[in-house]
Amino acid sequence: MTLSSVIRDMERRLTAVERENAQLKRELARHEERTEGLSAQETYNRTKAYIDNNPKVWERICLDATHAVMLNERFSIAKEFEELRDSKWLEKHESEDYKCNNSYRACMTRFLVVQFPSLVTDGLVSIRKSKIDKFFPELEEVLNAA
DSSP states (O other): OOHHHHHHHHHHHHHHHHHHHHHHHHHHHHHHHHHSOOOHHHHHHHHHHHHHHOHHHHHHHHHHHHHHHHHTOOOOHHHHHHHHHHTTHHHHHSOTTOOOOGGGHHHHHHHHHHHOTHHHHTTOSOOOOOTTGGGOHHHHHHHHHO
């Protein structure tokens, strides 16, 4: 065994360990997210990152919300998440590092309401006060119009 082959072998092992370390860090972050409450800022940041990193998922949610408006039907982000999970649609369209999380529901609903105010003005979505409301200054205007 030559020195160069030993070095290549060690580099391959190091790469494998780094990949495994990154995977473990992602798993730990998901575990902490599930077991510890997120701050309002962190909830907003992670929801925004989820939307930015999963454009097909966000498009689908917006499309379904638009259909609710057109059909004058109530829309629930919780129900939407469950339907997308159950249909296995998310498995095909979510990025590996950004997974659908129930902690994002309140924030995601606000992103939707800001984009589609008629969800609130037509009474199709209910919104309760949340710690993340401060990140949506335009929300108060929408809620006052309802």
